[in-house]
Amino acid sequence: MHLDHSHDGGPAALSADAHRPDGTRRALRVGLGGPVGSGKTATVAALCRALRDRFSLAVVTNDIYTREDAEFLLRNAVLPPERIQAVETGACPHTAIRDDISANLEAVEDLEEAVGPLDLILVESGGDNLTATFSKGLVDAQIFVIDVAGGDDIPRKGGPGVTTADLLVVNKTDLAPYVGSDLGRMARDAKEQRAELPVVFQSLRSEDGVDAVAAWVRERLAAWTG
Template sequence: MPENPLPETAPTTTARPLRLGVAGPVGVGKSSLIATVCRALATELEIGVITNDIYTDEDARFLRSAGVLEPERIRAVETGACPHTAIRDDVTANLLAAEDLAADFAPLDLVVIESGGDNLTATFSPALVDAQIFVLDVAGGGDVARKGGPGIGRADLLVVNKTDLAPHVGVDVERMVADASAAREGRAVIALSRTDESSVAALRAWVLDVLAAYRSGAHVAQDPGPMAPHFHADEDGGVLHSHADGDHAHSHADDHDVVAR
């Protein structure tokens, strides 16, 4: 018997699949985490995946080559702009991709949407996803969880990834998880390695619990909060990009000496 199976008679209040967002900086292992979720649940759930990259479909190709799902169930969105724009400011492309995927493979249980690699403040709009995972990895440094931000602090789940690398990068995983738990005021944290069966089981159980709550109508999508203003350099000096609620304006810096905030 699989652990934490979904109740066969669980009441269903929505026919739409659960949309689960996965965000985090470049290189933390978002695609690998999604592959792990697919391997752990593909025999129990009908799953689709949407990846986001600025100019390529590289993450989608990685997942297809990994053989975790039928290739047609993995779709790519090329955002052509800041990765967070397509998951927070204008989610149209991802919404359309999610709806097309759900229609083509109905009935789906779960659609996982991977953000392009972004900074520590990247969050999904609740208009796009029902729940979201924010991913860090030990190679980014043991202190990164203490730095906070809406993704670290208020995503539905924080994953400290690649824990098997900790001895090689001098990181105390227990301390990093404790720091993360403190930053999140007790919200869920999982220390994950794809080679550690117990951590994979914990991730699998979390996804199933959220799915069960979503199907019963008990889960309510939360907004971790807007991204902090941040700077994008370009040949004209750069753009100070704000994602405050109700304010999607871009203010252009006059100088070349503006630093990232």
């Protein structure tokens, strides 16, 4: 199931500040947020595999006290080690992606200096709640990931993550029959909350897996470089 709409039929508007201090074009920054266990890191890994042959990309992960998400990406060899940076926030995850973004900005800038030029940097938040959003000073577009095992009432409950993210991903659709989640209801509720903002339903266990999300990212990259 795939709902894919935008306000004007094309990619959403992105930041006008597309350059680094030296005048070169900086990477597009896409943030991924969502509750603990929703599948953010697995989605990041799948995106890296889908995009790495065509684009130069890197990842910044956020955990409160560990490097667990970065270590998952390293174990699965989705990118060379020098393209993955871990930020230990030491506080609620939304603090480092919305309130005090200095550590994440430093990680992003370090990656561009070390392995640039880059086309794309994925910034993964630590697991948070439905209020999680990224500062526009950190990312150019936001993906919010929820999963069907968290309950099919999540889209109806709303919250800034669900209602305002540039893309909402409803993950683990393969689990719906086992946890009693109604995908049709989730689609209707998401449409009600988000109007024309896009929604993707995905299962990373299926053959097409992350294809719809990867296509959305490619559209944003085309708009960014264009």
